[in-house]
Amino acid sequence: MSQAGTAASPRGGDVPAGADVVVVGAGITGAAVAHHLARRGASVVVFEQSGQPGAGATGRSGGMVRAYDPDPAIAELALPSLAAYRDPGRWASGRAPLHAVGAVTVADPAREPALREAAGRINGALRASAHVVAGRAEAAGVRLAGGVALVEPEAGWVAPTEVTADWLEQAGADGAAVHCGVRVRAVEARDGRPAVVTDAGVIRAGAVVAAAGPWAADPAPGLRPASPVRSRSIQVSIVERRPPAPSHATFVDLRTGLYAKPVGSDRTLIGMPHLVWDSPFDARPDPAHARATVSALTAHFPWLTTAPHLSTVRGADAYGPPGGGGPASGLLEGTGVPHVWSVRGWNGGGVKTAPEAGRRIADAVLADACSDVA
Ligand SMILES: Cc1cc2nc3c(=O)[nH]c(=O)nc-3n(C[C@H](O)[C@H](O)[C@H](O)COP(=O)(O)OP(=O)(O)OC[C@H]3O[C@@H](n4cnc5c(N)ncnc54)[C@H](O)[C@@H]3O)c2cc1C
Numbered sequence: 246m247s248q249a250g251t252a253a254s255p256r257g258g259d260v261p262a263g264a265d266v267v268v269v270g271a272g273i274t275g276a277a278v279a280h281h282l283a284r285r286g287a288s289v290v291v292f293e294q295s296g297q298p299g300a301g302a303t304g305r306s307g308g309m310v311r312a313y314d315p316d317p318a319i320a321e322l323a324l325p326s327l328a329a330y331r332d333p334g335r336w337a338s339g340r341a342p343l344h345a346v347g348a349v350t351v352a353d354p355a356r357e358p359a360l361r362e363a364a365g366r367i368n369g370a371l372r373a374s375a376h377v378v379a380g381r382a383e384a385a386g387v388r389l390a391g392g393v394a395l396v397e398p399e400a401g402w403v404a405p406t407e408v409t410a411d412w413l414e415q416a417g418a419d420g421a422a423v424h425c426g427v428r429v430r431a432v433e434a435r436d437g438r439p440a441v442v443t444d445a446g447v448i449r450a451g452a453v454v455a456a457a458g459p460w461a462a463d464p465a466p467g468l469r470p471a472s473p474v475r476s477r478s479i480q481v482s483i484v485e486r487r488p489p490a491p492s493h494a495t496f497v498d499l500r501t502g503l504y505a506k507p508v509g510s511d512r513t514l515i516g517m518p519h520l521v522w523d524s525p526f527d528a529r530p531d532p533a534h535a536r537a538t539v540s541a542l543t544a545h546f547p548w549l550t551t552a553p554h555l556s557t558v559r560g561a562d563a564y565g566p567p568g569g570g571g572p573a574s575g576l577l578e579g580t581g582v583p584h585v586w587s588v589r590g591w592n593g594g595g596v597k598t599a600p601e602a603g604r605r606i607a608d609a610v611l612a613d614a615c616s617d618v619a
Pocket residue numbers: 269270271272273274275292293294295298299300301302303304305306307308309310405427428429430456457458459460465479480481558559560561562591592593594595596597598
């Protein structure tokens with residue numbers, strides 16, 4: 246591995262001449278990948294176009310995490326990721342970032358056998374107490390509206406920007422350099438390896454990982470993944486939760502896509518799929534959708550009918566099929582430029598998979614970065 250660019254670097258500063266791996270984007274995905282790469286001894290340089298990490302989808306995210314997902318490929322990432330979020334030993338802060346308020350996944354009653362099987366798998370792996378609630382009106386402060394529920398008492402939410410900052414701190418301690426306010430403009434092949442053209446100069450890399458989030462839909466030249474990626478709007482609102490409204494777990498209804506999480510002791514974040522495609526990342530909040538979200542969620546939280554609305558935040562995430570054919574099968578896509586990889590779109594769920602996805606991507610990219618020049 247090359248030693249260029251391994252010096253611990255403050256954010257910003259001069260761009261080094263070379264690195265084993267360049268990571269484009271300092272959202273939660275790029276931070277996870279950078280952390281795992283640096284921990285394995287690679288020289289890593291991260292470029293973030295914004296003035297600070299976590300300025301994209303990560304900074305607007307509700308951060309709900311749970312082990313269960315109806316997609317087995319996502320569940321396989323989410324389960325070890327929840328274990329990482331629970332483990333204080335994995336964090337520079339010395340504190341586990343997980344707020345274990347519980348997670349309730351509501352589904353059609355026909356899914357009860359699958360939920361029971363999932364509960365058994367989760368409990369076996371995590372020594373947890375996941376269980377299925379059927380034939381009841383309510384679980385953990387959430388009305389089930391005719392559904393059955395998988396309750397994961399050990400799941401909940403994390404603060405995505407704190408997680409991102411912690412991983413970048415660990416990466417920096419392991420020698421990575423994080424350059425904020427530096428945009429990657431293009432990536433080109435030169436002598437069989439990537440040359441990364443940035444606002445602040447050109448850097449040669451053994452491999453490049455683009456973790457550009459919704460910007461992957463319209464990427465810098467050389468970073469376009471083989472499969473199409475689109476940006477899709479995600480909008481959430483914060484409402485006040487006044488007594489006698491009960492406290493509640495995080496919640497998602499697989500039948501409708503409705504979701505919610507508690508924010509502190511007296512607020513709740515609510516959301517509903519916002520099917521606006523190719524939405525600019527900074528599009529204004531949609532008040533009609535905010536009203537429709539409250540209305541739809543009263544089936545699960547009747548107290549919402551009188552809850553004061555506090556704020557609405559809109560962002561976007563990258564949506565697309567799982568990548569195929571590259572290293573870390575399903576997580577990375579080739580871009581047509583040798584040794585340049587794009588991380589798959591997370592379809593609105595990148596926080597709950599980031600710890601394990603980052604680990605697997607780092608393993609695959611490190612092998613590629615250190616391979617003989619083709
Ligand atoms: C409102 C909202 C709520 C959400 N709630 C949840 C939830 O509860 N649970 C969950 O699991 N997921 C949730 N998500 C989804 C989750 O937040 C995302 O999947 C995840 O944050 C994506 O992280 P990322 O690092 O891939 O992308 P981002 O966080 O968008 O990071 C990409 C970074 O790349 C940078 N970048 C892009 N192009 C360039 C370039 N050319 N040069 C340099 N830098 C560049 C961007 O500035 C950005 O900082 C939510 C998302 C939103 C918007």
